[in-house]
Amino acid sequence: MTHAYFVTGTDTEIGKTTIAAGLLCAARQAGLSTAAAKPVASGCVHGPEGLRNDDALALLGQCSLALAYEEVNPFAFAPAIAPHLAAREAGVELSVVRLRPAVEWVLARGADFTLVEGAGGWRVPLAGRESLSDLAIALQLPVILVVGVRLGCINHAVLSAEAIERDGLRLAGWVANIVDPHTSRLEENLATLAERLPAPCLGRVPRLGEATPETVAQYLRLPAL
Known part of the structure; x- marks a missing residue:
């Protein structure tokens, strides 16, 4: 049986790709075939083969199926700004209609475990009134929420979970990524997250x-999905 999930975060710069790569690594260690997609990425660097994004490369490195970079990251932009702004500057219209076929191509490869990583949080804009969340809705993928644990994370996590549920998708699990180890009352915050989020902690x-x-995978539990 194949499993595919959409990975989102409570914010940007909270280690979403680090966790996604760890989950893919854990799946490979469990003997599962893996694939990934990061349909849109900004902050890419020009190289001999074109624009490349570090996050997309990290995901590609954990794919056991042979995928080209362009299959993992079909829309790449150089400016390290919000994707819809970077796309606008490049004269590209980001829409679900344009993003969906590329992701469906990766999903159709039939890996045992596939992750589709968004950009930033749940409501990152695309063109017009669309958001990346609309892509997850179109694909009907269950969601994994990466919670960047720091001051304010409970509010961000609960609001994200509520939005995911309101959009008709299942929150399959969440990961506590402790970006600020000096967070006051860390254990109490983690306990509150476990109480408030309607999904297992992975x-x-x-x-x-x-x-x-490899080091991140040691702290993750795929069976909880």
């Missing part, structure tokens, strides 16, 4: 000196 990842997919 793991609690501490602030790591070297957050490789």
